[in-house]
Amino acid sequence: MINGTITIKGTSKPITEKASIEIKEGKITVNSNLLVKEIGSYGVGKPKGSKKNNVADDIKVTFTGVYQTAE
Numbered sequence: 001m002i003n004g005t006i007t008i009k010g011t012s013k014p015i016t017e018k019a020s021i022e023i024k025e026g027k028i029t030v031n032s033n034l035l036v037k038e039i040g041s042y043g044v045g046k047p048k049g050s051k052k053n054n055v056a057d058d059i060k061v062t063f064t065g066v067y068q069t070a071e
Contacts, residue, residue, distance in 0.1 A: 002032060008042035027068045034061040 002019040005012050019032035037058045039045055045055040 002030070006034070006036065008036070008039075008044060011042045013042075027066055029067075030063070030065045032063045034063060035059075036061055 001016055003014070003016050006015045015034060015036075017032050017034050019030055022029045022031075035058055036042075039055060039057060039059050045057075
């Protein structure tokens with residue numbers, strides 16, 4: 001499990017998700033799929049006054065982070 005804070009357009013919220021960690025040849029790789037719920041609460045989505053809503057309420061974010069030591 002990874003714990004952190006996600007910030008979108010200046011709005012920050014805590015998040016906890018499952019992740020995988022791989023250590024290989026001096027590199028540490030972290031992979032996770034995050035589900036950001038209620039994206040509208042971050043100020044993203046349907047513009048005010050618009051009848052169109054082209055952004056889902058919940059979005060999936062795939063994250064890969066690689067840490068490599070300097071040689």
